[in-house]
Amino acid sequence: MAAGAETFSLREVLVAFTACVSEQREVRVDPYLAGWKGLVRFLNCLGTIFSFISKDAVTKIEIIENYRNSDQQEKYLTVQSMVEYELANDLVDLQKRSKHPDSGCRTFLRLHRALHWLQMFLEGLRTGEDNSKTSVICSETYNASLANYHPWIIRKAAGVAFCALPTRNTFLETMNVGTAEEAVAMLGEALPYICEVYKITEELYAQHKLLDLP
Template sequence: SAVIEEQKFSLQEVLDTFKLCLSENQDVYVEHYVAGWRGLVKFMNSLGNVFTFISKDAVNKIQILVNFLNGENGSHYVTIQSMVKYELDNQLVDLDKRGSHPESGSRTLLRLHRALRWLELFLERLRTSTEDSKTSVMCADAYNESLSQHHPWVIRKAAGMAFCVLPGRPTFFEVMNVGGAEKVVDMLGDAVPMISKVYQITEDLYSQNNLLELP
């Protein structure tokens, strides 16, 4: 029944949230971006306690953005585009080194943005994987190709240990709660291009404004 279906957690719903991120003129809504991340955190936590050190940081960053969104200047935080413009126009971003604005919306979102690239790469590997593929290897490869470049040695080490205890592909697919392997592949074929688009739009915005290395 409807009630039971609502309680069921499906990664499909999470990834669908990223579809809502794009406005008609290709702006990215912070509200839906953050909601997508909330769902990913929930999914990650359902994989086991080891992952809470990772999700804690994501939760912190989600909260910083939600506070801006609900704060007195919230109207400037509706889209990533308006947020970046507002914070830059009002000198609310530490550009070279951390100073009086260590937790700007722009630098906070950049951290999630970099992680979204990891997600895109990982999900694409998952989509094209075979029965004997290892989630730990797919996860590590995606990480080494993206997010790891922004992390110091200790974090890379800890992330590597977390990857090792990832459940195998069958369990992983089960927790995703999308259906059989074929359904998962279909769902990912739909979701990955959407995530990729949100990523690219954000990447271009940050690149045009020289914000890709915010401290």
């Protein structure tokens, strides 16, 4: 077993998302990225067929981490402060990618859309029948969300990768939170927090008309 693998549990990942929303209902960037990093580690456990997906997620996590390590790091403490700072300083390409192809706003939006998929996927997993197929839950939720933003070639590759997913019970056990029943209970506890993070970000982006950033 790889070092640390025995202690890896999806519980800590989901706990990171529970720490995202501040008392002022702002979304904190650091726990958000910590949550995504954990999801990437989990995805890597599922096999190399998913590496094209985890690589893209890592690239996006690193872009935002770089802002968090820059001179302007305090502007990137929350999604609210990031949006305010980048818009006020004309750091976002609104029509097409040109001078600021990797703005925090457009990069975060990609993770935000993926969080919507994650929310639906985990909910599908939580409420699914014992013998249901993870691959079906995954492709149905993907087609209903993220797929709308992806070109044909990526949708195709994603569809192929989904076929490699194990059955629901094995998948729940891979989460390392105990039995399948315990994993389901943990999902029930954690999902409302993920929904809340998604909802706050969605409202913020809608308010600033940023939901279609190129």
